[in-house]
Amino acid sequence: MIHAYRIAPWRIQRQWIGNALLAVVVLAMVAALYLNITSQTAVAGREIQELNNTIILSQQASSDLHTELASLTSATAMETRALALGFRPIEPNEVEYLVVPGYVKPQPVNLSSESLPQLSMLTIPPEYNQSLLDWLDERIVTSRGFQ
Amino acid sequence: MRQQYALRSQVLAGVMAFVALAIIVQMTRIQNSVEADVFRQQSENYAYELKTFYPNRGEIYDRNGRLLAGQTTVYEIGVDLRNVRDAHAIAFAISRELEMNYDEILGVLNDPPEGIAYMVIADFVEAQKALNLQSLKKALQDQAPSGSYGGLTGLQFNAHPQRSYPENTLASNIIGFVNREGKGYFGVEENYDNLLAGNSMQVLIPADPNKAFEIPKVPDGTTLILTINRDLQAAAEKLLDESLGEYGAREGVIVIMDPRNGELLAVATSRRMDLNKFWNYNTIYDNATDFNPPISKTYEPGSVLKVLTMAAALDSGTVTPNTTYLDTGSILIGGVTIQNWDRNPWGVQNMLGCLQHSLNVCMVSITSQMGANTFYGYMDSFGFGHLSNVDLAGESAGRLKVPGDSDWYPVDLGTNSFGQGVAVTPIQMLAAVSAVANDGRMVTPHVLYAMVRDGRQYNVPPQYAGSPISEATARTLNEMLAISLEAEASEALVPGYRIAGKTGTAEIPVNGFYSSFETNASFIGWGPADEPQFMIYVWLEKPTTSPWGSETAAPVFSEMAQKTVILLNIPPDNIRQQLRALK
Numbered sequence: 001m002i003h004a005y006r007i008a009p010w011r012i013q014r015q016w017i018g019n020a021l022l023a024v025v026v027l028a029m030v031a032a033l034y035l036n037i038t039s040q041t042a043v044a045g046r047e048i049q050e051l052n053n054t055i056i057l058s059q060q061a062s063s064d065l066h067t068e069l070a071s072l073t074s075a076t077a078m079e080t081r082a083l084a085l086g087f088r089p090i091e092p093n094e095v096e097y098l099v100v101p102g103y104v105k106p107q108p109v110n111l112s113s114e115s116l117p118q119l120s121m122l123t124i125p126p127e128y129n130q131s132l133l134d135w136l137d138e139r140i141v142t143s144r145g146f147q
Numbered sequence: 148m149r150q151q152y153a154l155r156s157q158v159l160a161g162v163m164a165f166v167a168l169a170i171i172v173q174m175t176r177i178q179n180s181v182e183a184d185v186f187r188q189q190s191e192n193y194a195y196e197l198k199t200f201y202p203n204r205g206e207i208y209d210r211n212g213r214l215l216a217g218q219t220t221v222y223e224i225g226v227d228l229r230n231v232r233d234a235h236a237i238a239f240a241i242s243r244e245l246e247m248n249y250d251e252i253l254g255v256l257n258d259p260p261e262g263i264a265y266m267v268i269a270d271f272v273e274a275q276k277a278l279n280l281q282s283l284k285k286a287l288q289d290q291a292p293s294g295s296y297g298g299l300t301g302l303q304f305n306a307h308p309q310r311s312y313p314e315n316t317l318a319s320n321i322i323g324f325v326n327r328e329g330k331g332y333f334g335v336e337e338n339y340d341n342l343l344a345g346n347s348m349q350v351l352i353p354a355d356p357n358k359a360f361e362i363p364k365v366p367d368g369t370t371l372i373l374t375i376n377r378d379l380q381a382a383a384e385k386l387l388d389e390s391l392g393e394y395g396a397r398e399g400v401i402v403i404m405d406p407r408n409g410e411l412l413a414v415a416t417s418r419r420m421d422l423n424k425f426w427n428y429n430t431i432y433d434n435a436t437d438f439n440p441p442i443s444k445t446y447e448p449g450s451v452l453k454v455l456t457m458a459a460a461l462d463s464g465t466v467t468p469n470t471t472y473l474d475t476g477s478i479l480i481g482g483v484t485i486q487n488w489d490r491n492p493w494g495v496q497n498m499l500g501c502l503q504h505s506l507n508v509c510m511v512s513i514t515s516q517m518g519a520n521t522f523y524g525y526m527d528s529f530g531f532g533h534l535s536n537v538d539l540a541g542e543s544a545g546r547l548k549v550p551g552d553s554d555w556y557p558v559d560l561g562t563n564s565f566g567q568g569v570a571v572t573p574i575q576m577l578a579a580v581s582a583v584a585n586d587g588r589m590v591t592p593h594v595l596y597a598m599v600r601d602g603r604q605y606n607v608p609p610q611y612a613g614s615p616i617s618e619a620t621a622r623t624l625n626e627m628l629a630i631s632l633e634a635e636a637s638e639a640l641v642p643g644y645r646i647a648g649k650t651g652t653a654e655i656p657v658n659g660f661y662s663s664f665e666t667n668a669s670f671i672g673w674g675p676a677d678e679p680q681f682m683i684y685v686w687l688e689k690p691t692t693s694p695w696g697s698e699t700a701a702p703v704f705s706e707m708a709q710k711t712v713i714l715l716n717i718p719p720d721n722i723r724q725q726l727r728a729l730k
Contacts, residue, residue, distance in 0.1 A: 060306060063203070063218045064274070070214035070313035075381035092642065092709045097718040099726065105716060109212030109372060113602040 195351040202345035203308060205368035207322060207335060209377040210410075210596050215322055216336070216422075219311035222277035225267045227301045228259050236287070236298030244280050245269050265303070271327060277304055312422035318380050320416045320439040321373070321594060323540065324425040332425075333438050335371060335594060337540035342369040342598065370599040374410035379403060382710045383415035386703065391417055394699040395691030396668070400441050400573050401707055406581040406673055406682040408609035409590030411537075412715075414441050435541060443541045445570035446686075449653025449696070450488075450505045451671045452566030454628065455579055457502060459525035460513045462620040468627055471497045478508045478515075481557030485511050488652065503631035505650065510564040519560050523549045526563070528615035529579035530589070535612075537574050537592045546570040566653055567661070573684050578612060580671050583628070584647070584679040587614045587621040629676040639672055639701035641708045643719030647679075648672025648704065650696040655689070665689050670700035674708060675720055681711050 071077065130138070177183060207216035224245070226237060234256040242249035245268075252268065259266055281304055288297030310325040323334030331340035345368030383401045391399050403413040416439060420431050436443040460466045476492030477484050487493065487507050493500070501509035514522045527533075532547035547569050548555040562568040574592050582589040591610040598605045616624075628647040632639060639648055651669035654661035668690050673682035683704055690699040711717070718726070 057306075059203075060220045060308065063308065064220050066214065067217040067219045067311045067313055070217060073213075074314045075317055075377055076315070079381070090713060092713065095713060097722045099729070106211070108210040108374075108596055109208065110604055111208070111212065111370065111372065111597075111599045112604040 193354060195353055197349055198352050199347050199349050200363055200365045201347045202365045203367045204310060204325065204329070205343040205345065205370040205599075207343075208370070208372045209318075209375045209380075210373060210412075211377065212372075213377045214313055215318060215373070215375075215377070217311050217313065218308040220274050220306050221270075221309040222272045222274065223267055223270045223305040223307060224272055224277060224280065225265055225303050225305070226256060227265055227303055228256075229264055229301075230296075231256060231301035232296045233298040233300075237302055240280060240283055240299055240302075241268055244276050244283075245272060271309055274306075277306075280304070314377070315421045315423060316419040317377070317384065318375060318414070319419045319422050320441075321375060321380075321411075321414050321539065322422060323438075324420075324422045324428075326425065333435075333541060334539050335373065338538050339369075339371060339595070343371065344368050366601060371595060372597040372599065372604070373594045374405075374412060374596045375414070375594060376412045376714065379711060379714045380413040380415065382714060383413040383707060384419070386707055386710065387415045387417055390687065390699075390703045394668075394687055394693070394703075396687035396689060396699070398440065398688040400684070400686040401703070402441050402573055402577055402684045403707070403711060404577050404581070404590075404592055404682045404684075406584040406590065406679045409578070409581065409592045409611075410596065410609070411592055411594050412681065412711075414439070414594075416440055436543065439539060439541060441573040441684075442535075442537055442539050443543045443572065445543050445545045445572055446667050446688075447567050447569060447653045447655070448571050448576055448669060449566040449651035449667060451576060451580075451649050451651030451669050451696075452569065452571075453502065453505060453510055453564070454583060454624070454649045454671070455526070455529050456510050456514060456522070456564045457498065457627070458529075458583055458616050458620060458624050459522055460517055461498075461624060462525070462616040463517055463521050465517045465521075466498050466513055468498045468623060471495050472501075472509060472512055474506055474508050476508065478511045478561070480511050480515060480561035481559070483558040483561070485558075485561050499627050499631060499634075502627055502649065503634050505565075507565045511561040514560055514564040519550050519557075522560060522564070523547070525615060526569075528613060529582070530575055530612060531569065531571055531579065535572075535574050535578045535592055536610075537578075538595050542574070543572055545572055545575055566651060573686055576671060577682060577684050579615075580673075581682060582615050583621050583624050584673040584682055585621070586618045587616045589613055589615060625676060625679075632672075635697075637701055638697065639670055639704045639708075641674065641705055641712070643721070644674050644708070644712060644717075645676040645720055646672050646674040646708065647676045650701050652694060652696040664694060666694040666696075668694065668696035668699040670696055670704040672704050672708070674712075675717070675723065677720075678723070680717055681708070681715065683707050683711065 126138075203218060206214060206218070209215055224241070231237065234253055238249050238253035238256060241247055241252055247269065255266065255268075280299070280302065284297060284299035284302055287299050291297045309327075312319075312322065312324075319334075321334050323332055323336035323338075325331050325336050329344065331337040331343065336343065345366060348363050348365045350363050383403060387399050387401050390396065399417045401413065401415040402411065404411050418431060418437055420427060420438075432438055457466075461468075472495070474487070474493040474496050476490060477486045479485075485507055488505060493504055493506055493508075496504070496506065496509060498509075498513075500506075501513075526547055527549075532545060532549075534542050534544045536542075547563075548559055559568050578589060578592050589612040591612045593607070593610070595607050597607060625647050628649060629645055632646060632648055637648075637650070639650070640646060648671055651667070651671070653667040653669070655665045655667060656662075657665060667686060667688055669684070669686045671682070671684045673679040685700040685703045685707065687696075687699050687703065693699055712719075717723070
């Protein structure tokens with residue numbers, strides 16, 4: 001074996017070249033992976049931004065519609081519409097009261113919702129926003145802290 | 148030959164190794180240089196952006212879930228000066244759509260202030276106008292040749308919420324308003340400003356796209372549900388407007404409260420403001436007390452205060468309903484002669500007659516017997532001279548002079564007994580008289596029914612302000628007031644319902660003397676007398692058709708009470724008693 005390498009030293013060079021190429025390939029793969037992850041992250045970040053904008057726009061639209069509905073059903077608007085439809089305010093002597101078994105007088109509104117309470121704390125764990133270098137740095141700092 | 152190549156290769160490898168080493172050394176040197184710290188600091192400064200997230204202001208509803216204050220989207224319209232392609236087009240479009248001066252806009256665009264990249268042209272622009280401009284910008288961009296820019300390139304639109312009041316002027320005195328800086332003024336908006344505004348949140352957002360971050364969900368400001376009944380409020384405001392015209396009064400107030408728990412159901416004032424145009428405040432109101440007179444404007448209440456004088460006399464044992472006295476038409480107190488409202492003697496009267504005919508001489512007589520300490524002790528317990536603690540901004544405490552004050556004279560004991568020489572607010576009168584309607588317990592008037600936060604509703608329990616009189620005294624006086632109205636055939640009576648109440652006519656001091664022509668006419672009443680569910684206070688300032696409360700405020704009370712029983716679904720007494728018997 002040794003003899004074979006002695007008579008053909010280019011084998012050693014080929015081995016070096018092979019190792020170097022392997023390293024290049026590995027580096028290229030890591031770079032490609034990194035590029036892929038980075039691009040995916042960027043796309044996801046952009047999508048999150050767009051979704052957030054959509055949420056904000058939806059909330060604004062909902063709020064606008066809610067207020068518009070309140071304007072359309074305001075006391076003045078409803079009275080105007082009622083009069084236009086031929087209604088008139090009832091006179092006290094025209095009111096008839098009927099006893100309805102089980103009738104319960106309307107109670108004030110309850111605006112409680114079944115949805116979960118809004119979150120006000122940040123909840124993303126560090127694994128999702130730490131880079132490898134950040135993680136290494138943290139480990140080093142932590143290990144120093146223990147010493 | 149091979150050795151020569153080997154040598155060359157080794158030299159080349161050595162050179163490359165040296166270069167690589169030099170690069171590493173240089174990198175290490177740069178990393179640890181003095182300048183590196185500066186650059187590192189700069190990079191950290193740009194690594195994160197501190198962003199503040201503002202919560203949406205809480206909404207305001209009436210007790211039946213009608214929106215009284217919400218949000219609407221408006222736009223900030225600005226120009227990114229680096230991207231402006233056609234300043235003329237931008238100036239022309241904005242001047243046409245927003246009715247602004249073309250030359251001014253063009254001047255600013257052509258010669259912007261030094262060192263700015265973005266300039267706000269207009270803020271709080273209505274959504275429709277902003278959308279028109281956005282459509283125009285898009286159309287011009289679409290028409291532009293491929294690869295070039297549209298005429299409105301550089302024009303930017305930023306949407307943000309603005310407070311909106313869908314009922315416009317309705318209950319403006321209760322709600323108050325929010326200015327463009329987001330600060331609440333008057334009414335609920337000021338009193339609960341911190342709750343409604345919520346808490347903003349500051350978050351560091353990384354510039355590195357690889358670092359995930361969570362946009363905080365900032366909780367909205369607290370939503371408030373008021374005790375106000377929108378339809379009753381609208382009816383009260385409409386009736387008040389009609390009454391001012393009918394009786395020639397300058398100003399007026401109608402307040403409706405549930406005497407059992409202090410919930411204010413309607414607070415109508417004659418001066419109201421479209422809250423969506425709050426900048427008109429100065430043209431509508433002369434001073435801050437005009438915004439919500441029921442809580443901030445003091446006046447001499449006149450004979451409605453006799454209810455409380457009689458309550459004190461009965462509760463202290465000074466008189467009973469059957470106690471009699473001889474009314475000679477005048478009485479001397481503190482060196483001053485006090486006369487009845489008609490300046491006539493009424494002969495022998497008991498306490499029922501005293502209330503029924505609203506006799507000043509009677510009141511002076513019983514307060515003289517009661518003594519100043521007892522009388523003022525009761526008035527203090529009824530809350531005069533103190534804030535009622537109503538949850539609306541701008542409340543006034545009024546003024547009750549007491550023995551020992553530099554400006555108190557013995558005659559004040561007499562005049563105070565029939566409501567002159569004492570300054571109160573309508574809300575104080577309601578709070579005090581609620582003790583009579585509510586079995587001796589005085590309520591704290593309030594407008595907040597519930598708060599909604601994080602999807603949960605928290606109802607506000609009623610608060611009581613003590614028991615200045617006993618339950619027996621309250622019931623006795625309640626009955627006396629109901630009988631006196633019936634016996635008088637008062638214009639305040641409500642068909643089908645037994646009502647208790649009292650009129651008031653107070654002379655207004657003009658240049659240091661009381662005027663017989665300018666009066667404050669008022670009426671306070673509640674019903675149904677045996678189970679009070681509403682208490683109404685009417686105050687008409689300087690009515691011109693008649694100075695008397697019995698001829699102006701009393702009929703307004705009756706009409707308001709008739710609307711109230713319909714809107715609150717309170718059946719007539721006979722039906723209500725039948726229903727009670729069935730239970």
